[in-house]
Amino acid sequence: MLNVLNNTVRLKKLISSSTFTLGFLSFILSNSVEAASCFGWPSGRPIALSITYDDGYPDNLTAAIPDLETYGFRGSFYLATNYVSQYRASDIPQWKQAALKGHEIGSHTSTHECSSLNGGVNPNLATQAAVTAAVTNANTWLNANINEDRGRTFAYPCGETWVGQNNSTGEAAYINVLRQQHIAARWLDPSAPNYRASVKAQPYKLRAYAYDPTTGQTIQDIKNYLDQPTVGTDGWKILIFHNVGTPNSVFPITRADHQEILRYIYSSNKYWVAPVRDVIHYMYRYDCQ
Ligand SMILES: [Zn+2]
Secondary structure, eight states: OHHHHHHHHHHHHHHHOTTSOHHHHHHHHHHHHHHHOOOOOGGGOSEEEEEEEEETOHHIIIIIHHHHHHTTOOOEEEEOHHHHHHHOGGGHHHHHHHHHTTOEEEEOOSSOOOGGGTTSSOGGGSSHHHHHHHHHHHHHHHHHHTOOOTTOOEEOGGGOOOSSSSSHHHHHHHHHHHHHHOSOEEOOOTTSOBOHHHHHHOTTOBOOEEOOGGGTOOHHHHHHHHHSOOOTTOEEEEEEEOOBSOTTSSSOBOHHHHHHHHHHHHHHOOEEEOOHHHHHHHHHHSOOO
16 A cells, blocks of 8 residues: 555656656556556466366366366365265375375365255255264365365355255355365356455355356357456456266266367466465465555
């Protein structure tokens, strides 16, 4: 703020002096406007982008991670921990390795609680005790089996943000549980990017775009989401994928399309690509007004 004031005083002095040309004044003015915005993403990139994958499918290890690393990217992987521990235990060493390489291994609950998969309100989510168990069990398992992470983030199964009933009381109850164990939670809603103000106001409803080919989406829709302009210097977009390169699976993106999107992101030079956890940490650390 002091810098901005100093610049304003300096600018007034410059304007009162008759020795500067109009062109030089406009140069000073544009620099002064830039100085007013103190926040910026690393490497001067105008937009942050997190690329996320849900459930913990094995093709995330064999296809998504190699594709990301081709471009030096790191992703966020939200594991439904009972699925991994009971059916894909052989993947655990590779998830640990991914965490060591800087990918985020986040939580997607232990049991993937989701009413829409159960024809209505899931009785398992009817009480705060049940969702507390699903959240706590997942976080405990991840800390014990993958990596100790006090900054771990969370992704709502099916994007459902409520305990029991879909209303503000149900949502507050879910967020109260998450607040004890996670620094932020990824929701849905591609209508707008996230900004520092929106994240600080509600870190447990991060907006994101979910790729869903079952509704006819193509990668052009992903590009359209990426191309939507952001305002200011603190915009943050989040992509959601599930299976990668496995036909007839969960919201699958083909391997070729996945690689095409990553190439599109890389070649645009617009994005600081980082896991959700890293973006949140950066946002809070870089705390200028
Ligand atoms: Zn899921």
